[in-house]
Amino acid sequence: MTDRRLILVLGDQLSRDNPALRDAVPGRDEVLLAEVREEAAYVPHNRHKIALVFAAMRHFADTLAQEGFQVHYRPLEAGLDSLEAAVAATCRRRRYAGLWLCEPGEYRLRTAMAGWRHRLGLPVAILEDSRFLCSHARFRDWARGRKQLRMEHFYREMRRDYGVLLEPDGSPAGGQWNYDRDNREGWRDKVAIPPRRAVRNDARTRAVLEAVAAAFPNNPGDLSRFAFAVTAGQALAEFDWFCEHALPDFGRFQDALADGEPWLFHARISMYLNIGLLEPLALCRQVEEAWRRGRCSLAAAEGFIRQVLGWREYVRGIYWHYMPGYGERNALGAKAPLPDFFWDADTDLRCLSQALRQTLDLGYAHHIQRLMVIGNFALLAELDVGAVCDWYLAVYVDAFEWVELPNTLGMALHADGGLMASKPYAASGKYIQRQGNHCAQCRFSPARTTGEGACPYNALYWRFIHRHQRAFEDNPRMALVLANWRKRGTSAQNAILDWADRLMRELVPGVDPR
Structure with missing residues (x-):
């Protein structure tokens, strides 16, 4: 009877803090990593995402082999x-006492794994993903x-749980929990954008790029521009660069939009967090230390920490708390x-074209591009919720369903009814x-609502408000907007609605705008 275990490591769990690896013994336990068609193709993933995951x-696998593990790698x-x-093929060659793995981040895969024990004929231990800072039980308790279930209240408890940005008496640093109001400045060439450090692709990564280009010729993603870190060391170097060169201006301009500037002052590390190359609490500690040493403002530090310790943990909690039904909502x-x-x-x-082109070519767009440009258009045009969620899951390099679905369905599309x-x-x-500064180079004017040259977002916005005013009737945060719409005369309203219907026919072919 063998005590040898097979440890399956998924492509978004590439960390030595993976609970399935934590107590693994080189020379006894063996590790399996597999690039499989089902995971690479269940949506038309951006080739940057596929290449990042496979290269990482x-x-x-090389790192584990250097530690003495026998690694079974299935390209x-x-x-x-x-x-x-992949597991079945490996188990046919050797006997194992059982299969160990960390729980997957997507409900569909967790459901598929439920029958593995029976179908594979060996014990299967699925361990909770302890790399996140809020366990399933902790979120349920909250x-x-x-x-x-408002994020702001959750975020404050996470700050207290981990002692982040707190005064000695437990109060929030600076006397406030949230400095978002200080982080909404438009950029417009006020300060120079620091050039990003180059990431050199080694031979192993170049081989992956060639394989992905051949296997997925029609997927989005310009692989000639692939420049992501693929090891923990490279990812940490990327984050160190951010803390030194971009963090001081990150807070002020985190909501800014800039024509032709994809990165601005953003950390661009969500993809590394989501596949395990970086650990969230360590990043929060590093940013807090930068503030305490006077290297950035409190607003910049708090804005970053809120995204990682607050928002990232919150959306994961929402996902697992409400799945599987959450994905079917369309309020x-x-x-x-x-x-x-x-x-x-x-x-x-x-x-919109800038955000979409950047997304398709690079697999990246920052949160305002995703929420207030692309997501806002999808909301106003009332695009099919499932189709939009599938698109977001496909095109972004950091997209996994646990983080994509709440951000898209809940925040961008309001399809969860305000949950x-x-x-x-x-x-x-x-x-x-x-x-x-996009509007300066656009043929549409944000100052006009109807007529040729009017910005489509304007008429579509009022059409959206008109169509859903009953749903928002009891929402105090919508009272002023509803009042502004209702005080317009009938003829003015009809002119806007007629123009919006024309836009819908032009922008969304095949739709019946009424």
């Missing part, structure tokens, strides 16, 4: 369709009995078809003009 997996060329098939009944320009960026709306957000994140073209 191969480098992580995409092996032709395995699923993770289950959520129990609450009428509203506003949105069902318009996804326009073709979501896949080719061929639209005259400058802000996450107290009001829809709907905005006219004036918001986009205020946050960036």
Whole structure:
């Protein structure tokens, strides 16, 4: 009877803090990593994402082998369709006492694994992912009995749990929990954007890029521009660069939009966090230390920490707390078809085309581009919720369903009926003009609502408000907007609605705007 265990490591669990690896013994336990078609192709993933995950997996396998583990690596060329098939093929060659793995981050995969013990004929231990800072039980305890699960309240408890940005008496640093109001400045060339450090692709990564290009020729992603870290050391160097060069201005301009500038002052580390190359609490500690040493403002430090310790943990909690039914929600009944320009960026709306082109080519867009440009358009045009969520899951390099679904369905589309957000994140073209410089190069004017040359976001915004005013009737945060719409005369309202219906027919072919 063997005591040898097979440890399956998934592509988003590339950390030595993976609970399945924590007590593993080199020379006894063996490790399996597999690039399988099912995981790479269940949506048309951006090739940057596939390449990042596969390259990071191969480098992580090298690290484990150097530690003395026997590593079974199944590349995409092996032709395995699923993770289950990869485990079964490995188990046919050797006997194991059991299969150990960390729980997957997506509900569909967790459901598939439920039958592994029976189908594989060996014990299967699925361990809770302890790399996150809020366990499933901790989130359930926090959520129990609450009428509203607001992130701000959750975030404060996480700060207390981990002693982050607190004064000695336990009060928030600086006397406030949230400095978001200080972090909404438009950029407009006020300070120079620091050039990003170069990431050199080694031979192993170049081989992955070639394999991905051959296997997924029609997926989005310009692989000639691939420049992501693929090891923990490289990812940490990226973060150290951010803390030194971009963090001081990150807070002020984190909501800014800038034509032709994809990165601005953002950390660009969400993809590394989400596949295990970086650990969240260590990053929060490092940013807090930067503030305490006077290297950035409190608003910048708090804004970063809120995204990692607050928002990231919160959306994961929401996902597991409400799945599987969460993914089926569509509170506003949105069902318009996804326009073709979501896949080719061929639209005259400058802000939207820039965000889409950047997304498709690089697999990256910052949170305001995702929420207030692309997501805002999808909300106002009432695009089909499932199609939009699938698109977000496909195109972003950091997208896994636990983080993508609440951010898209809940925040961007308000399809959960306000479970996450107290009001829809709907905005006219004036918001986009205020946050960036796209409008100066756009043929549409945010100052106009109807007629040729009027910004489509304006009329679509009022159409959205008109169509859902009953749903927002009892929402105090929507009272002023509803009042502004209702005080317009009937003829003015009809002019806007008629123009919005025309826009819908032009922008979303095949839709019945009424």
